[in-house]
Amino acid sequence: MKYGIIGAGAMGYRYGVMLQENAGVEVDFIDTWEPNVEKVRELGGVSVARDHENRRVVPINIYYPEEYQGHPDVWIIFKKQMQLDEELARDAKAELFHDDQYVFSAMNGMGHFEKIAQYFAPEKIICGTAMIATRLDGPADVDFMGEKGAEVMHLAMYASKSVPSNVTEFITDLKKAYLGPIVVEDYLGMCMSKVVFNAVVNTLCTMFEVQMGQFIEYEGVPQMARQLFDEAYDACERAGIYLIETRQEEIDSVTTTSHALKYHYPSMYQDFSKGRPTEVDYINGYIAKIGREHDYVCRTHEFVTQQVHLAELMRKYH
Ligand SMILES: NC(=O)C1=CN([C@@H]2O[C@H](COP(=O)(O)OP(=O)(O)OC[C@H]3O[C@@H](n4cnc5c(N)ncnc54)[C@H](OP(=O)(O)O)[C@@H]3O)[C@@H](O)[C@H]2O)C=CC1
Numbered sequence: 149m150k151y152g153i154i155g156a157g158a159m160g161y162r163y164g165v166m167l168q169e170n171a172g173v174e175v176d177f178i179d180t181w182e183p184n185v186e187k188v189r190e191l192g193g194v195s196v197a198r199d200h201e202n203r204r205v206v207p208i209n210i211y212y213p214e215e216y217q218g219h220p221d222v223w224i225i226f227k228k229q230m231q232l233d234e235e236l237a238r239d240a241k242a243e244l245f246h247d248d249q250y251v252f253s254a255m256n257g258m259g260h261f262e263k264i265a266q267y268f269a270p271e272k273i274i275c276g277t278a279m280i281a282t283r284l285d286g287p288a289d290v291d292f293m294g295e296k297g298a299e300v301m302h303l304a305m306y307a308s309k310s311v312p313s314n315v316t317e318f319i320t321d322l323k324k325a326y327l328g329p330i331v332v333e334d335y336l337g338m339c340m341s342k343v344v345f346n347a348v349v350n351t352l353c354t355m356f357e358v359q360m361g362q363f364i365e366y367e368g369v370p371q372m373a374r375q376l377f378d379e380a381y382d383a384c385e386r387a388g389i390y391l392i393e394t395r396q397e398e399i400d401s402v403t404t405t406s407h408a409l410k411y412h413y414p415s416m417y418q419d420f421s422k423g424r425p426t427e428v429d430y431i432n433g434y435i436a437k438i439g440r441e442h443d444y445v446c447r448t449h450e451f452v453t454q455q456v457h458l459a460e461l462m463r464k465y466h
């Protein structure tokens with residue numbers, strides 16, 4: 149199968165480079181961030197390291213949407229939630245999307261699949277989540293965090309419980325790429341399981357400006373995590389959303405994942421530290437919204453969402 153990556157950022161490079169190098173498939177990258185596209189063209193590829201080591205340039209094909217003439221079988225979208233509407237509109241205007249194509253995304257937060265469904269038929273949408281950590285340190289400069297083979301991701305169809313036969317080839321390519329795909333039936337429970345995880349780790353690491361390994365040094369983390377998970381699970385259960393992990397599994401995962409990805413600054417911090425808006429409204433804010441819609445106030449998530457916005461605003465004084 150041939151793949152088109154929309155958003156040559158941290159995760160776009162991660163998926164594209166691993167598919168190209170490990171699964172041996174054809175991959176094209178589409179990006180709108182000019183310094184990034186121009187840097188790739190100057191270097192002849194993207195500079196890739198793993199846990200700060202073995203940095204090398206991987207040759208890739210990169211295009212602005214308006215330049216692209218190819219026809220991938222699957223689009224893989226990795227933009228920040230706040231950028232997605234504009235990106236999809238620009239890509240559609242450049243006539244990139246075709247009825248026969250599938251589309252996959254494992255962005256954090258919620259709301260992106262509804263936006264993608266404005267351009268693709270529901271049965272063509274493959275939903276994902278990725279417990280895969282990647283840093284974008286500058287244009288055309290990425291660092292794949294975590295040991296080789298530790299990558300884990302989940303996927304589910306947007307419109308059905310089972311995977312159609314032509315999507316199995318995509319799953320095979322993800323396996324060959326060592327991206328660690330696990331197929332589940334319910335996309336909503338799958339996505340919310342990742343949202344509640346990010347609502348603890350991304351948000352707290354961002355507020356205290358620390359890496360995951362530093363965050364987990366504090367012995368009170370499991371207790372803080374339990375409070376946030378309990379509220380999120382209570383809201384989801386009232387909304388009829390059943391997560392694919394139990395509350396205890398999520399709490400345990402905060403500890404194990406934070407140790408495994410100890411040098412990683414979660415993607416929310418990567419935005420925060422560069423003065424950009426964060427995805428907090430799509431993570432803690434989304435949990436709070438589900439709660440409110442079902443007569444349940446997620447007091448801690450509402451407070452934490454405000455705290456992150458306060459911290460965003462206060463950056464101007466630092
Ligand atoms: N990174 C990770 O480890 C993980 C991320 N995710 C999710 O995947 C999605 C994509 O995230 P991710 O790949 O991290 O994001 P990116 O690395 O793609 O960053 C998003 C965009 O921000 C802008 N940008 C990035 N770095 C800079 C910089 N140094 N200076 C100026 N602009 C910059 C660029 O667009 P522009 O110029 O248009 O602003 C870029 O395309 C998100 O939903 C995220 O939550 C999920 C799992 C893990």
Ligand SMILES: CC(C)(CO)C(=O)C(=O)O
Nearest residue numbers: 279280281349350414415
């Ligand atoms: C890698 C991980 C899982 C850390 O929370 C993530 O989703 C992110 O950085 O946004």
